[in-house]
Amino acid sequence: MEVGGDEKLEILLKWAAEVGISDSKTPPLESLPSSLGHSLFVSHFPEAGGRGLAALRDLRRGELILSVPKSALMTRETLLKDETLSIALNPHSSLSPIQILSTCLLYEMNKGKSSWWYPYLMNLPPSYDILATFGEFEKQALQIDEAIWAAEKATLKAELHWKEASVLMKQLNLKPRLSTFRAWLWASATISSRTLHIPWDEAGCLCPVGDLFNYAAPGEEPSRIEDLNCKMHASSFGVNPSVDGDATDMLDLEKLDSHSERLTDGGFEEDVAAYCFYARRHYKKGEQVLLCYGSYTNLELLEHYGFILKENPGEKVFIPLESEMCSSNSWPKESMYIQQSGKPSFTLLSALRLWATRPNRRRSVAHLAYSGSQLSAENEILVMRWISKKCTFVLKSLPTSFDEDRSLLSAIEMLQDSFTLSELSNVLASSTNQICAFLEANGLESGGSGADLLSSRKITQAIGRWRLAIQWRLSYKETLIKCVSYCSKVVDSLNSQNVTMQFSS
Numbered sequence: 001m002e003v004g005g006d007e008k009l010e011i012l013l014k015w016a017a018e019v020g021i022s023d024s025k026t027p028p029l030e031s032l033p034s035s036l037g038h039s040l041f042v043s044h045f046p047e048a049g050g051r052g053l054a055a056l057r058d059l060r061r062g063e064l065i066l067s068v069p070k071s072a073l074m075t076r077e078t079l080l081k082d083e084t085l086s087i088a089l090n091p092h093s094s095l096s097p098i099q100i101l102s103t104c105l106l107y108e109m110n111k112g113k114s115s116w117w118y119p120y121l122m123n124l125p126p127s128y129d130i131l132a133t134f135g136e137f138e139k140q141a142l143q144i145d146e147a148i149w150a151a152e153k154a155t156l157k158a159e160l161h162w163k164e165a166s167v168l169m170k171q172l173n174l175k176p177r178l179s180t181f182r183a184w185l186w187a188s189a190t191i192s193s194r195t196l197h198i199p200w201d202e203a204g205c206l207c208p209v210g211d212l213f214n215y216a217a218p219g220e221e222p223s224r225i226e227d228l229n230c231k232m233h234a235s236s237f238g239v240n241p242s243v244d245g246d247a248t249d250m251l252d253l254e255k256l257d258s259h260s261e262r263l264t265d266g267g268f269e270e271d272v273a274a275y276c277f278y279a280r281r282h283y284k285k286g287e288q289v290l291l292c293y294g295s296y297t298n299l300e301l302l303e304h305y306g307f308i309l310k311e312n313p314g315e316k317v318f319i320p321l322e323s324e325m326c327s328s329n330s331w332p333k334e335s336m337y338i339q340q341s342g343k344p345s346f347t348l349l350s351a352l353r354l355w356a357t358r359p360n361r362r363r364s365v366a367h368l369a370y371s372g373s374q375l376s377a378e379n380e381i382l383v384m385r386w387i388s389k390k391c392t393f394v395l396k397s398l399p400t401s402f403d404e405d406r407s408l409l410s411a412i413e414m415l416q417d418s419f420t421l422s423e424l425s426n427v428l429a430s431s432t433n434q435i436c437a438f439l440e441a442n443g444l445e446s447g448g449s450g451a452d453l454l455s456s457r458k459i460t461q462a463i464g465r466w467r468l469a470i471q472w473r474l475s476y477k478e479t480l481i482k483c484v485s486y487c488s489k490v491v492d493s494l495n496s497q498n499v500t501m502q503f504s505s
């Protein structure tokens with residue numbers, strides 16, 4: 001008989017206690033069914049990551065809230081204690097550490113109930129929404145070339161890795177359903193979205209219970225130093241460190257060197273041989289306890305974790321730049337972007353200010369541009385107008401507008417929330433072309449059976465991914481719209497200062 005979700009979780013928590021996973025240095029005080037006893041309990045946060053960990057009591061910043069002994073971590077080293085696996089792997093030295101860990105994970109799944117990690121494995125999500133899992137329709141729904149390309153690359157890479165590992169998987173005699181590309185995508189998504197950094201293996205480790213923490217972007221804590229620390233350690237999920245080239249951050253990182261305070265929210269500690277998690281801020285009883293996995297743009301979050309944040313301090317929107325804009329300065333191209341607030345990054349402004357200066361004058365004003373100063377009102381207006389024009393051009397070149405996307409998103413949300421056939425029929429009756437295109441792409445005409453539509457897990461997943469693609473492009477477009485408005489405010493303000501100066505002189 002199939003074990004229910006709550007029951008599975010109870011089995012996991014019981015097993016966790018047995019193998020020494022603990023949220024306390026003292027014996028458990030309470031015994032809620034989904035409680036770990038002292039600091040945390042498993043709960044559901046529909047708006048912030050789904051299943052996650054909540055504070056069982058008020059937690060103080062810096063407090064140890066969870067420790068997972070090395071012996072409970074799933075690493076290549078622990079998995080390769082299986083002799084059959086270890087021998088089979090010998091002739092496959094060309095496989096990467098992540099390919100090996102993915103194969104080991106599938107091999108462990110293949111053991112079913114006889115796996116030592118079975119209570120953990122049975123609680124892993126059955127599917128993921130990372131970019132590599134997007135079908136053609138969802139990829140195209142991203143609309144922006146950079147994102148479509150990232151999705152295509154992610155799928156191609158996963159496919160290549162799967163093909164390369166398939167000889168080994170065959171040798172291991174995996175069940176047919178665990179040797180498929182779908183199973184490979186599942187394993188690589190598990191690793192991409194749930195592994196923690198460990199110093200001795202670049203593939204990272206899977207950390208039972210510790211991988212139930214959902215994500216908070218850096219910058220949500222009281223201390224700026226914490227943000228940077230979070231970025232530097234990319235401590236947690238995500239052996240995918242995001243390199244940020246912004247000048248302000250570079251300066252801050254230098255300042256950080258003088259701070260000795262240990263501020264990470266998670267890391268492997270050699271002296272206690274355990275992965276330890278600390279509260280990164282104060283939490284009230286019942287609040288979700290979050291972990292910073294590093295700083296990511298929404299596209300990177302989608303690629304590695306399968307979600308995006310409405311408010312993401314790490315968001316970067318790139319617009320096409322002319323080659324001279326990049327060659328007239330020494331900033332890395334990745335640092336020239338628009339922030340989610342609509343403000344151009346420090347380096348984008350600096351680069352464009354130099355570019356908008358006559359070539360023979362650039363040398364003499366370079367020091368001002370590099371320090372982030374405006375060069376002149378005319379120069380600033382030129383820069384703002386150029387950025388605004390570019391953003392408007394990008395927005396107009398996309399197949400749908402921001403408003404259209406917003407309505408479509410509402411329709412999709414209704415589609416997802418349609419529990420009865422008549423509700424669903426209403427949504428389908430008012431379908432936009434895009435909903436029809438979605439139904440067609442998934443082999444379902446709008447006249448088909450609504451019940452079938454919603455009961456199919458495949459379609460539910462496709463709707464979820466399509467919604468993510470639309471949320472991503474909406475967020476992208478919103479940033480460009482905010483940027484146009486930011487630029488026009490700066491231009492208006494400079495023009496009015498100019499007028500005032502003319503009157504007063």
Ligand SMILES: C[S@@+](CC[C@H](N)C(=O)[O-])C[C@H]1O[C@@H](n2cnc3c(N)ncnc32)[C@H](O)[C@@H]1O
Binds near residue numbers: 212308
């Ligand atoms: C390490 S797991 C966290 C636990 C996970 N929610 C679970 O049920 O197992 C990371 C995954 O949680 C989800 N997640 C984490 N933080 C999130 C957030 N702030 N918003 C939406 N989804 C989030 C994403 O699906 C991500 O890939």
